Amino acid sequence: MSAALAIPPDAAQARPNHFPLEVSEYQRIVARLENMTGITMGADKRTLVHSRLQRRIRALALPGFRDYCDLLERPEGQVEQTHFVNALTTNLTSFFRESHHFKHFVEEAVQPMLPELKSGRKLRIWSSGCSTGEEPFCIAMMLLSVFPQAFDRNARILATDIDSSVLRTAFNGEYSQERMKGVPDPLLQKFFAAGGSEDAPGYRVNDEVRRLIAFRKLNLNASSWPMRGKFDMIFCRNTLIYFDDDRQSRILKRYRDIMKPGGHLYLGHSERLSGPAEKSFKRVGTTIFQAV
Ligand SMILES: C[S@@+](CC[C@H](N)C(=O)[O-])C[C@H]1O[C@@H](n2cnc3c(N)ncnc32)[C@H](O)[C@@H]1O
Incomplete structure (x- = not known):
C-alpha cells in the first residue's frame, strides 16, 4: 500500500x-x-x-x-x-448564445421602428444579468449593423449584474480567442481589434460598440431599481432560474412596469412567464414576449 x-x-x-x-x-x-x-x-x-x-x-x-x-x-x-x-454566482455565457433572440431583436423589434429611430425616438435596452458582457456586446453589434447612427441618435444599452468581478471583465471588453468562437467573421472584422498579449492573443471590442453600453452593478432583488425611463427591450436570460417562484414573478412584474407598451422581453431557454406578467405579455416567439 x-x-x-x-x-x-x-x-x-x-x-x-x-x-x-x-x-x-x-x-x-x-x-x-x-x-x-x-x-x-x-x-x-x-x-x-x-x-x-x-x-x-x-x-x-x-x-x-x-x-x-x-x-x-x-x-x-x-x-x-x-x-x-x-x-x-454562476456566470456562464457566450457570444450569440440562443442566437434566435438576436435575429428577432434585429428583424422584428428594431427594424420596424427604424424610421422613428432615425427621426430621433429614444431607444433604451436593458441586459439584466449581463455577466462578462457577451450579451450586451451582441445586442450592440446587431443594433449597429442595421442602425450605424445608433449612438448619435440616442440609443443606449444598460448592462447590469450583481457580480462586480464579471462587470470588470465586461467593462474591459477583451476576450480570448477561445471565447470569440460564436462571433461571425464579418462582425469580428467590423467590431473588434486585436488584443491580449503575444502569449495569449485575443480581441478587444471597438469603442464604437462600447460607447453604447453603460455597465452598472444592480441587484434584481433589491427593493427598488434606480432607473427612471422605460425600456424598449429587456434581456433577462438564464438569470431568473436561480430565484424561487415568488421572486421570479415579482421581477417579471417589475419588468413589465418598467417597459414601454409593445416592448420586447427575452428570457432564457428554460425560463417562462409567471404571476401577473402572464397577462401583461404575449408570447411572440420562443422565449420572446411582447408587452401588451
Ligand atoms: C448564467 S449568467 C447569464 C448571462 C447571460 N444573460 C446569458 O444568458 O448568457 C447569470 C448572471 O446573473 C447574475 N445574477 C445572479 N443573481 C443576480 C441578482 N440578484 N441580480 C443581478 N444579477 C444576478 C449572475 O451574477 C450571472 O452573471
Whole structure:
C-alpha cells in the first residue's frame, strides 16, 4: 500500500488546506446568499459551495467555515460580502448564445421602428444579468449593423449584474480567442481589434460598440431599481432560474412596469412567464414576449 493511501480519513480532513463544511454552516451560507441576492441553493450545491468558498477561507487565512460565516455577519465583513457573492454566482455565457433572440431583436423589434429611430425616438435596452458582457456586446453589434447612427441618435444599452468581478471583465471588453468562437467573421472584422498579449492573443471590442453600453452593478432583488425611463427591450436570460417562484414573478412584474407598451422581453431557454406578467405579455416567439 502506498504512503498516501495509508492516511486515515480524519487525517486527510485535518490537512491545513482542507476545511470541512458542516451542514449547519452550509445552511448559514445558503440563507445568507438568498438574503443578499435571491439566489436559492439546494443540498445538491454543497460541493460547489465548499470548493468555491474554501478558496476564500485560504485567502483570508481563517481557521474554517464557522469563522468565515461569523465574519460575513460582522461590520468588518462587508468587503468579504462582495467576494462571497462573486464566488457563488454562476456566470456562464457566450457570444450569440440562443442566437434566435438576436435575429428577432434585429428583424422584428428594431427594424420596424427604424424610421422613428432615425427621426430621433429614444431607444433604451436593458441586459439584466449581463455577466462578462457577451450579451450586451451582441445586442450592440446587431443594433449597429442595421442602425450605424445608433449612438448619435440616442440609443443606449444598460448592462447590469450583481457580480462586480464579471462587470470588470465586461467593462474591459477583451476576450480570448477561445471565447470569440460564436462571433461571425464579418462582425469580428467590423467590431473588434486585436488584443491580449503575444502569449495569449485575443480581441478587444471597438469603442464604437462600447460607447453604447453603460455597465452598472444592480441587484434584481433589491427593493427598488434606480432607473427612471422605460425600456424598449429587456434581456433577462438564464438569470431568473436561480430565484424561487415568488421572486421570479415579482421581477417579471417589475419588468413589465418598467417597459414601454409593445416592448420586447427575452428570457432564457428554460425560463417562462409567471404571476401577473402572464397577462401583461404575449408570447411572440420562443422565449420572446411582447408587452401588451
Ligand atoms: C448564467 S449568467 C447569464 C448571462 C447571460 N444573460 C446569458 O444568458 O448568457 C447569470 C448572471 O446573473 C447574475 N445574477 C445572479 N443573481 C443576480 C441578482 N440578484 N441580480 C443581478 N444579477 C444576478 C449572475 O451574477 C450571472 O452573471
